Amino acid sequence: MPVIAITREMGTLGKDVASGLGEALNLPVIYHEVIDHLADRMRVRKSHVIRLLDGKAGLLERLTADKTSLSVFTADEIVDFALQGKGAIIRGWGATHLLRDVPHVVCVRVCSPLQVRKKRMMQRLQTDDGIWVEEEIRLNDEAHTAIMRRNFSLQWTDPENYDLVLNTERVKIQECVDEVLSLVKSREFTETSESRRQLEDIGLAARVRAALRRAPETHGKKVQVSAELGRVTLVGGRRSTDEKLVLVEVASSVRGVSDVMYRTHEVPEQPAQSVH
Numbered sequence: 001m002p003v004i005a006i007t008r009e010m011g012t013l014g015k016d017v018a019s020g021l022g023e024a025l026n027l028p029v030i031y032h033e034v035i036d037h038l039a040d041r042m043r044v045r046k047s048h049v050i051r052l053l054d055g056k057a058g059l060l061e062r063l064t065a066d067k068t069s070l071s072v073f074t075a076d077e078i079v080d081f082a083l084q085g086k087g088a089i090i091r092g093w094g095a096t097h098l099l100r101d102v103p104h105v106v107c108v109r110v111c112s113p114l115q116v117r118k119k120r121m122m123q124r125l126q127t128d129d130g131i132w133v134e135e136e137i138r139l140n141d142e143a144h145t146a147i148m149r150r151n152f153s154l155q156w157t158d159p160e161n162y163d164l165v166l167n168t169e170r171v172k173i174q175e176c177v178d179e180v181l182s183l184v185k186s187r188e189f190t191e192t193s194e195s196r197r198q199l200e201d202i203g204l205a206a207r208v209r210a211a212l213r214r215a216p217e218t219h220g221k222k223v224q225v226s227a228e229l230g231r232v233t234l235v236g237g238r239r240s241t242d243e244k245l246v247l248v249e250v251a252s253s254v255r256g257v258s259d260v261m262y263r264t265h266e267v268p269e270q271p272a273q274s275v276h
């Protein structure tokens with residue numbers, strides 16, 4: 001079943017495009033479900049998660065927010081939805097970048113110019129306060145930019161990060177839906193055993209990261225995680241044998257893991273600095 005990842009930007013009508021795809025393919029549009037799950041896993045209110053994502057969190061909320069846990073648990077939730085085999089349209093949450101390397105996932109950015117977005121949001125919110133609406137859009141975009149840079153080290157607006165970029169100032173909703181459907185039905189985006197395996201590897205690595213973050217004994221340990229056919233590799237700094245064993249033990253307990261290896265990340269020597 002098809003998996004489509006779509007960006008979430010205020011006033012672009014991406015929500016309408018996602019809804020149209022859901023109706024055309026008889027698939028669920030995933031967004032609010034992720035908020036519910038994240039709030040439960042992080043033991044915070046749903047409103048707290050939403051404010052963090054939209055850039056509206058107050059100083060105290062930002063200081064107390066566990067942004068690493070938010071990132072790790074979000075990735076686990078998103079990949080899990082994609083792995084369920086029922087197909088889905090996933091809106092926002094960095095899904096376009098989390099799933100970018102999976103050949104059968106269609107990654108779409110829906111956009112439009114700021115002034116068009118501003119006008120739409122003013123109509124939607126039934127307000128004539130254009131300054132306030134533009135500031136809301138700016139805060140939302142800045143928060144999204146910060147999250148994408150922190151989690152993926154990329155500029156999310158660059159077109160090369162997507163399979164399809166649609167400007168709803170010029171392209172109607174139904175035409176956007178039709179364009180995405182043409183990719184979904186193409187041979188290039190047909191799910192294969194190999195593309196499914198790649199998704200499963202990404203999903204297993206995400207589950208291991210979540211388990212390491214959740215376990216008290218490994219919660220603050222920085223380690224890179226990769227997976228291939230059930231074999232998990234942890235890459236981190238120099239640690240004692242006991243510390244490595246704890247990391248391996250937690251990772252080994254995750255469903256789907258058949259073997260775990262810890263590799264020490266060697267920091268390259270810095271070249272000697274000449275003094276002038």
